[in-house]
Amino acid sequence: MHITVGVTGHRDLVTEELPALRELVRGFFADLDAEFPGLDLQLVSPLAEGADQLVAEVAVDMGIPLIVPMPMQQSEYEKDFGSRAGLENFRRLLNGAQIIPLPLVKGSTHEDLLSRAEARDWQYAQLGVFVSNHCQVLLALWNGKPDTQIGGTAGVVNYHLTAVMPGFSVAEESPNLLADNENDLAYHIVVSRDRPDGDPARELKTFDAHWMSAHFERWPPGEMPPEYHDMLLRLQEFQADYRKYEEEVTREAQGLLGEALPLERPGGSGLVHELFKKADWLAIHFQKRVNQSMLITHSLAVVMGLVFILYAEYGDPQWLLYLFLALFATGVVFHYIGHRREWHRKYLDYRALAEGLRVQLYWNLAGVVETQSAVFAYDNFLQKQDVDLGWIRHVMRSASLWRDRTTRPDDGWVRWVCDQWVGDPEAGTGQLAYYRRKSVLKAENYRRTTRLGSLSLWTGILIAVVLAVFAGRIDMDSRHVLLIFMGVLPLIAGVRDAYSHKKAERELIKQYRFMSRVLANARRLLLGSRDVAFRRRVLKAVGNAALEEHAEWILMHRERPLEHGGL
Numbered sequence: 430m431h432i433t434v435g436v437t438g439h440r441d442l443v444t445e446e447l448p449a450l451r452e453l454v455r456g457f458f459a460d461l462d463a464e465f466p467g468l469d470l471q472l473v474s475p476l477a478e479g480a481d482q483l484v485a486e487v488a489v490d491m492g493i494p495l496i497v498p499m500p501m502q503q504s505e506y507e508k509d510f511g512s513r514a515g516l517e518n519f520r521r522l523l524n525g526a527q528i529i530p531l532p533l534v535k536g537s538t539h540e541d542l543l544s545r546a547e548a549r550d551w552q553y554a555q556l557g558v559f560v561s562n563h564c565q566v567l568l569a570l571w572n573g574k575p576d577t578q579i580g581g582t583a584g585v586v587n588y589h590l591t592a593v594m595p596g597f598s599v600a601e602e603s604p605n606l607l608a609d610n611e612n613d614l615a616y617h618i619v620v621s622r623d624r625p626d627g628d629p630a631r632e633l634k635t636f637d638a639h640w641m642s643a644h645f646e647r648w649p650p651g652e653m654p655p656e657y658h659d660m661l662l663r664l665q666e667f668q669a670d671y672r673k674y675e676e677e678v679t680r681e682a683q684g685l686l687g688e689a690l691p692l693e694r695p696g697g698s699g700l701v702h703e704l705f706k707k708a709d710w711l712a713i714h715f716q717k718r719v720n721q722s723m724l725i726t727h728s729l730a731v732v733m734g735l736v737f738i739l740y741a742e743y744g745d746p747q748w749l750l751y752l753f754l755a756l757f758a759t760g761v762v763f764h765y766i767g768h769r770r771e772w773h774r775k776y777l778d779y780r781a782l783a784e785g786l787r788v789q790l791y792w793n794l795a796g797v798v799e800t801q802s803a804v805f806a807y808d809n810f811l812q813k814q815d816v817d818l819g820w821i822r823h824v825m826r827s828a829s830l831w832r833d834r835t836t837r838p839d840d841g842w843v844r845w846v847c848d849q850w851v852g853d854p855e856a857g858t859g860q861l862a863y864y865r866r867k868s869v870l871k872a873e874n875y876r877r878t879t880r881l882g883s884l885s886l887w888t889g890i891l892i893a894v895v896l897a898v899f900a901g902r903i904d905m906d907s908r909h910v911l912l913i914f915m916g917v918l919p920l921i922a923g924v925r926d927a928y929s930h931k932k933a934e935r936e937l938i939k940q941y942r943f944m945s946r947v948l949a950n951a952r953r954l955l956l957g958s959r960d961v962a963f964r965r966r967v968l969k970a971v972g973n974a975a976l977e978e979h980a981e982w983i984l985m986h987r988e989r990p991l992e993h994g995g996l
Contacts (some may be wrong), residue, residue, distance in 0.1 A: 430468070431468060431471045432462070432469070432471070432664075433563050433565050433826075433827060433830065434471070434472050434567075435564030435567045436472065436473070436474045436485075436568045436569075437480070437561075437567060437569050437586065438480020438484070438571060438582055439572065440477055440478045440481075441479060441624055441627070443621045443622070443624050443627070450636075451486075454487045455491065457568065457907070458488065461827050464658075465661055465664075466666040467666050468664060468665050469494075471493060471495075472484065472494070473560050474500060475498075475499075475500065477495060477510075477519075478512065479619070480520075483570070485711060489522065494526075494527070495525065496526060497527070498530075498531055498556060499528055499529065500531050500555065500556040501531075501533075501552050503523075507519070509549070526816065529830070529831070531552075531555060534548070534554075534555050535550040537552070550578070550579040550580050550596070550597075552580075553580030553581075554579050554580070554594050555597070557584060557585035557588060557594065558582065558588060559582050561825075562612070562829075563829060565614070566614050568607045568616070569582065569586050569615050569616070569617050570582075571617060571618075571620065571628050572628070572630060574857060575587075577595075580597065581863075583949070585596075600650070613642045613644075614640065614654070614657045615636065615641050616638065616639070617640075617647075618636070618637075619635055619637040619638070625771065630953060632642075635923065642654065660820040661820070663778070663820035664824065666775075667784050671711065674711070676707065678710045682706035682707065685787065686702055688849070690845050693844060694794070694838075695832070695914040696829070696832060698790060699769045701789055704782075704786050704824060704845040708782040708783035710777035710784060715775045715776035718776070719757055719776050722763055722766075723931055725763055727924050727925075729759060730927075731924050733753055733756045733757060734920040735913075735920070737753055738913055738916040739913065739922075741744075742912060742913060743909065752761070777983050780979075780982075780983070781821055781979050784975065785821060785825055785976065785977040787975075788976055791972065792969070793838070794838060794841070794842045794966060795843045795846040795965060795968050797965050797972065802908070842947045843961050843968070844964075845954045848964065851951050851952050851953075851955060854969065859948075860948055861945065863950060865945050866935075869940045871934050871938045874929070875886055875934045875935055878926055885921065885922035889918060889919060894907065896912075929990070933986060933987075937985075940981065944975075948971065955967055
């Protein structure tokens with residue numbers, strides 16, 4: 430995993446300021462690397478003259494990989510360089526970089542780039558949107574002044590903070606326009622411009638540096654704001670968990686492309702698939718830990734209850750009291766280990782990540798995401814939940830960086846995705862069969878819970894009747910046994926009900942049945958049409974429904990943490 434740094438800045442930097450700016454940029458990279466040693470850095474820079482090239486030179490000198498999004502054909506892009514030295518430096522840096530070609534803005538043509546200045550401005554605005562959408566931190570070498578130039582430095586910073594690019598329409602819809610955005614962190618280094626009125630904004634001084642986001646104007650440069658720091662720590666923990674279990678993941682992880690068609694795979698899909706395999710294996714691993722912990726603690730609760738009832742009935746032997754305390758201590762130890770190692774949180778986070786990557790992979794393969802789009806298509810996933818979950822979108826953001834934006838995938842992938850994702854319930858394939866199977870299983874488990882509760886109730890009533898009717902004819906030992914059963918049966922039923930609540934069985938029955946109906950409707954629509962465009966629309970709806978279901982799932986389970994004292 431990487432921390433992706435995007436860069437935006439002025440082309441006309443003051444020559445005398447360049448050495449000091451290089452040191453500030455070097456210090457910024459060094460601080461990030463020291464703060465998150467488990468994550469590699471990578472830089473996204475268009476390599477325009479000035480700030481872009483300055484930051485890229487420092488990055489290359491520090492061994493940081495360089496990624497260059499190309500806003501238009503290279504020969505056309507080079508026409509906008511103002512000096513021979515800047516052009517030669519661009520070509521030199523480009524030789525050691527990975528290039529990502531960006532499409533033309535929708536509605537533009539190559540002829541427009543030659544004849545209409547605004548068409549070029551739109552390409553640069555799209556470039557700024559791409560850089561902002563696919564980085565965790567935007568490094569801005571900016572004088573702090575607003576600018577009317579479409580796609581200029583001020584516009585890119587404004588878009589990063591507010592999701593609004595002045596003079597450029599980014600998207601027709603924004604599902605969660607008012608929700609918090611985890612991708613608005615920028616590091617501002619104040620610079621001057623080599624032009625009249627190029628001094629920094631009134632309240633700023635050259636070489637000042639600070640963090641900024643939509644939530645605050647300035648934050649001291651010495652430390653990253655806590656909520657953003659925590660998100661990157663989650664990213665680092667994910668990478669550390671993968672490294673810890675790398676051999677097992679490599680050997681045991683199950684992918685989604687085992688029966689893939691012999692067609693060319695869309696760019697970036699391989700990375701998404703590898704990330705899915707990692708997240709899916711880790712989710713299963715921590716799910717097992719959580720289930721084991723729940724089973725042990727609930728079983729201990731039953732045994733503790735039985736010991737307490739025996740001690741209460743007989744008052745002896747004393748070792749029952751010690752056994753009760755030992756069982757309680759064992760439960761505390763298990764809870765402490767699970768809490769300390771964050772089994773529950775990691776299980777939920779990694780499962781949500783895996784399911785988000787599942788949608789991302791299938792959408793990439795089927796060409797559901799608009800090919801000619803520079804924006805990140807999954808910004809609304811988990812956006813209504815805690816900011817801690819923003820790291821999940823950061824992983825998906827890193828994978829989206831490499832999506833092919835110039836060529837639509839082969840239409841054959843659409844049919845394959847329909848078969849593999851939605852699937853056939855009769856053949857037991859796809860998510861439709863999964864949700865039907867899980868809804869039946871959850872319903873059966875919940876029925877067992879209710880039956881156990883009813884059995885305990887009526888058995889207790891029956892024992893009470895027996896004790897009342899035969900009060901004078903039952904010896905003391907038999908009476909003790911019956912009273913113990915009266916206490917133990919409701920205890921078992923109560924613990925089983927608590928276990929069912931922890932696993933959210935009743936709520937999941939409704940959720941899984943709802944998803945079964947959604948996928949059954951999708952299957953009906955897909956079987957009724959061979960039109961590829963219509964099928965892509967259906968798959969997009971399936972993906973949106975799946976993302977919403979995963980968001981509800983994680984919220985539901987986050988309300989049911991592993992609490993030892995809750996039994």
